Amino acid sequence: DAGITQSPRHKVTETGTPVTLRCHQTENHRYMYWYRQDPGHGLRLIHYSYGVKDTDKGEVSDGYSVSRSKTEDFLLTLESATSSQTSVYFCAVSRAGGTQETQYFGPGTRLLVL
Amino acid sequence: TQLLEQSPQFLSIQEGENLTVYCNSSSVFSSLQWYRQEPGEGPVLLVTVVTGGEVKKLKRLTFQFGDARKDSSLHITAAQPGDTGLYLCAGPSGSARQLTFGSGTQLTVLP
Numbered sequence: 001d002a003g004i005t006q007s008p009r010h011k012v013t014e015t016g017t018p019v020t021l022r023c024h025q026t027e028n029h030r031y032m033y034w035y036r037q038d039p040g041h042g043l044r045l046i047h048y049s050y051g052v053k054d055t056d057k058g059e060v061s062d063g064y065s066v067s068r069s070k071t072e073d074f075l076l077t078l079e080s081a082t083s084s085q086t087s088v089y090f091c092a093v094s095r096a097g098g099t100q101e102t103q104y105f106g107p108g109t110r111l112l113v114l
Numbered sequence: 115t116q117l118l119e120q121s122p123q124f125l126s127i128q129e130g131e132n133l134t135v136y137c138n139s140s141s142v143f144s145s146l147q148w149y150r151q152e153p154g155e156g157p158v159l160l161v162t163v164v165t166g167g168e169v170k171k172l173k174r175l176t177f178q179f180g181d182a183r184k185d186s187s188l189h190i191t192a193a194q195p196g197d198t199g200l201y202l203c204a205g206p207s208g209s210a211r212q213l214t215f216g217s218g219t220q221l222t223v224l225p
Contacts, residue, residue: 042215050210094211105156
């Protein structure tokens with residue numbers, strides 16, 4: 001447990017509306033990530049952050065933006081939600097342990113776009 | 115992009131049976147990790163394998179890293195219902211400590 005919370009845990013929204021998901025961590029980790037998880041696709045990286053105001057795109061970034069104004073918070077915004085963005089979204093942090101880094105995940109946000 | 119393919123995608127077995135799950139790639143990885151995810155939760159790290167040919171054991175779970183560091187396997191002996199979950203392999207990819215994940219194996223162990 002790396003002190004990661006996500007909010008909301010569940011959300012239903014309509015196509016075309018903006019949606020913001022929040023990830024909050026309490027252990028001052030530098031690296032943070034947003035993934036989406038869909039059946040048959042495992043976890044796919046949307047965006048990541050390597051410090052305050054330092055972010056970059058992942059594999060499936062189209063239609064998403066992120067912001068990190070404080071170390072502890074990493075926000076994911078769906079600018080205009082579409083049905084294809086219905087998914088489970090996970091936030092993660094990277095923490096070094098021994099010689100390898102490990103990612104620790106939040107509990108996820110289940111998003112349904114109608 | 116380095117891809118990881120997992121097989122089988124789904125596996126349903128009876129309690130007490132043995133099983134093996136595979137994670138394969140055409141690329142060489144410096145290390146591979148295995149995560150387990152239970153319903154409604156995020157993935158949790160089980161193990162990291164680093165050296166080609168390495169074998170690690172975690173109670174009834176045995177993890178092996180291929181000699182060429184392109185594949186890994188997870189063997190469960192005498193599976194129990196508590197082993198039910200989604201098993202994901204992952205390897206380092208790109209910068210900023212990124213990971214590439216396989217598509218996962220959904221394991222169901224029936225009592």
